[in-house]
Amino acid sequence: MRTIEWRDGTVITIDQTRLPHEAVILEMKSCDDVAEAIKTMKIRGAPLLGAAAAFALALEAYHSKAEERGELINELENAAEILKGTRPTAVNLFWAINRILDKARGFSGNAKDLATFVVEEAQKIADEDAAANRLIGNYGAELIHDGDVILTHCNAGALATVEYGTALGVVRAAWEQGKRIKVIATETRPKLQGARLTTYELKRDGIPVTLITDNMVGYVMYRRLVSKVIVGADRIVQDAVINKIGTFTIAVLAKEHNIPFYVAAPKSTFNLTNTSADVVIEERKPEEVTHIGSQRITTEGVDVLNPAFDITPLEYVTAVICENGILYKDDFGKFKANL
Secondary structure: OOOEEEEOOEEEEEOOOOOOOOOOEEEEOOHHHHHHHHHOOOOOOHHHHHHHHHHHHHHHHHOOOOOOHHHHHHHHHHHHHHHHOOOOOOHHHHHHHHHHHHHHHOOOOOHHHHHHHHHHHHHHHHHHHHHHHHHHHHHHHOOOOOOOEEEEOOOOEHHHOOOOEOHHHHHHHHHHOOOOOEEEEEOOOOOOHHHHHHHHHHHHHOOOEEEEOHHHHHHHHHOOOOOEEEEOOOEEOOOEEEEEOOHHHHHHHHHHOOOOEEEEOOHHHEOOOOOHHHOOOOEOOOHHHHEEOOEEOOOOOOOOOOEOEEEEEHHHOOEEEEOOEEEOHHHHHHHHHHO
16 A cells, blocks of 8 residues: 555545554645645655645646636646745655646646646656655665664655655565565654654564664664664755754764665655755754653753754765665766766
8 A cells, every 4th residue: 555645636645643553544635735734744754745745736736626727837836835835855845846837837738638637747756756666675675685684764664655665665675585684763853753653664564673762873883783774865965965863973873883874765855956055954843852742851941953854974875775776976976967
């Protein structure tokens, strides 16, 4: 089953804020419904955000009463602005929106035909992500050996994509090949995507997983309990990987302990026209840090810094695994030239 699906004018997905305790299905019928789900992180994960944004525009087109092509394009552009205001860091969201808008503006048919075209294009984006993740898994599995223990951070699994996953797609592919592997998952404060989502996926698939707190990474590496690190990405720029807060810390520790550090992401995550200086890092509300649920855990009035992502310079990255294959540092220039 895919994480997100189009069903006759309704977008179906799972509410990720309710996992692992409840599997609650969301039925979204408008762009505003999707935008709200993205804002509240019911939908999260960079590749999934791209597919969700595409389907949100598809909903706008499908339910539109516009009789003229230009009127529908205006509606799509207004919907796009709403979506672009949800979360600023993951580039897949913007990539999917711009792809659909660019193709819609170049479409020569009437409003009805354009609406059908937008729905079909959104479905293509979802299908391409699913296919890309399978390729990422197959390429990445070449790097995994029997007996490896793989550390991962946050959730870059099926729940973060249309299906299969990026970093966890590599793990899944290796497991399906019969390699006896184990995973160490960090809890990933403050939203606990590792504790709630990554462990949920791996336990469901029968893949051995051990949960640790974020501040235990140095210990497990020092004790030689980790063979490789594989994480996902929200944006890959010319000089860095932008991923969930805590990724840079893990990368530094991996380099110190001579542990390979791999990033698994589809090409829709690449933003090689920009550098890390151009990226807006999302700042989330302080209550995510000061509270657990409704319970305050810290002193009233304390200042809070809560960036959702950090920046890992490419010098700390052993390789990036995408649907084109395994890209080492020397490959980036060639890859950029072919974009």
